[in-house]
Amino acid sequence: MKMFSMKSLIFLWVLGFASSISSLGYSSRGTSDGSEAWGYIEVRPRAHMFWWLYKSPNRVEEPSKPWPTILWLQGGPGGSGVGFGNFAEIGPLDVNLKPRNSTWLQKADLLFVDSPVGTGFSYVEDDNLFVKTDVESATDLTTLLKAIYNVNTTLQKSPLYIFAESYGGKFAVTLGLSVLQAIGQGQLKLQLGGVALGDSWISPEDFVFSWGPVLKDVSRIDEVGLNKSNNLALKIQQQLADGKYEAATNSWFDLEGVISDHSNNVDFYNFMLDDGNGPAAIATTKASRHFGKKPYAMIAEEANEPDLGSVMNGPIREKLKIIPNNITWGGQSGGVFSALEGDFMKPRITEVDELLSKGVNVTVYNGQVDLICATKGTEAWINKLKWDGLSTYLNLGRTPLYCGKDETVTKGFFRSYKNFAFYWILGAGHFVPVEQPCVSLEMVGSVVNSPNA
Known part of the structure; x- marks a missing residue:
């Protein structure tokens, strides 16, 4: 009987997978060592979604703990998971294309997508799409997952965990429900392990009401700024109640301006900093660090080094070899946000409730000093859940978190009950994996039940 090394098995897996995908008429490629595969899926006629899958070199085969896969969904909307999530946050290489010590690939396989279509390397042939x-x-x-999973028995045995950041959280909970429906109808061969919401824009109303009080408590704005902020939040609340979602989006943008003016340009991703002074790994594009109207897929010429746009449109594009000549990474991202403007301020609390009621594991994690999706706002929408375990959960104590065996410095707190869990990550802003990589990696191992946890 011939024995294969883990590297050989990964190579055979990707080789067979790429062949299966190609046989269905989709464009795909992979690395020569079999550790990566990527390609395009035409999710609708003339709407092309790009995906990139990494197989972990640390894979452990344990029957009681199947090796997990993490699907990463970026925010914006219009931010590129293949770019930002991969190279700026959790992938095997950083923006300088150097190995990342804290890559989540240590705990799971990683699947990055540029979603919605028009984000990153994904594209539409008509703006109406x-x-x-x-x-x-x-x-x-879900169409993309059907194309990838239904032809691969190895992936079908690997539970999929949907991890999201920022606006990606709204995509994650709607995807979770869509996946469950497709599985139930026999259309998708996939095991859903859970949904994890990192600093996620689940309830815009609760977040806009949190901004003023949080900044006032840390002396970043005064009473004048607080009153103006609260008044605009009340206006947004009324617009949402009246179903005027695009008007609420415009008022939200006005509120960002009020907060910036009265805080001397606080960093919305870390209220301890001024705008533009966040972590170097995320500050790949100065204008890209803004949320929403200035989605973080927009590339600025004055960007700090390293310039992720240059990396993606240079060496990465050259490596992938399947990006159409007329497509620039992030070139359609502005259109992505504009098209979603009417949905931007809609809450997705009901979807979280539905996932919980269906028994799906839901994890929420939040950076302590994030402003845009402040912990105060996250706790407010959690308190609105109709989940039958909420009252018990709220009365439980929290468990402190540390980095490794060093228990001299508290890195966070954790609380869980039944299929819901919350992680408070101290010292982190919006980009938790970047600002607290050690405790984040341990959290991920626990959430996905990794054999390497």
Whole structure:
């Protein structure tokens, strides 16, 4: 009987996978050592979604603990998971294309997508094909997962965990429900392990009401700024109640301006800093660090080094070899946000409740000093859940978190009950994996039940 090394098995897996995908008419490629595969799926006629899958070199085969896969969904909307999530946050290489010590590949295989179509390397051939709702985005992603999973028995045995950041959280909960429906109908061969919401834009109303009080408590704005902030938040609340979602999006943008003016340009991703002074790994594009109207897929010429746009449109594009000549990484991202403007301020609390009621494991994690999706706002929407375990959960104590065996410095707190868990990550802002990589990696291992946890 011939024995294969883990590297050989990964190579055979990707080789067979790429062949299966190609036989269905999709464009795909992979690395010569079999550790990576990537390609395009035409999720709708003339709407092309790009994906990139990494197989972990640390894979451990344990029957009681199947090796997990993490699907990473970026925010924006319009931010590139293949770019930002991969190279700026959790992938095997950083923006300088050097190995990342804290890559989540240590705990799971990683699947990055540029979603919705028009994000990153994904593209549409007609601007009318941009998705207009989170549900439409979930439908496209489910189509992609069918194409990838239904031809691969190895992936089918690997539970999929949907991890999201920022606006990606709204995509994640709608995708989770779409996946469950497709599985139930026998259309998708996949095991859903859970959904994890990192600093996620689940309830815009609760977040806009949190901004003023949080900044006032840390002396970043005064009473005048607080009153103006609260008044605009009340206006947004009324617009949402009246179903005027695009108007609420415009008022939200006005509120960002009020906060910036009265805080001397606080960093919305870390309220301890001024705008533009965040972690170097994320500050790949100065203008890209803004949320929403200035989505972080927009590339600025004055960007700090390293310039992720130059990396993606240079050496990465050259490596991939399947990006159409007329497509620039992030070139359609502005259209992605504009098309979703009517859905941007809609809450997705009901979807979280539905996932919990269906028994799906839901994890929420939040950076302590994030402002845009502040912990105060996250706790507010959690308190609105109709989940039958909420009252018990809220009365439980928290467990402190540390980095490795060093228990001299508290890195966070954790609380869970039944299929819901919350991680408070101290010292982190919006980009938790970047600002607290050690405790984040341990958290991920626990959430996905990794054999390497």
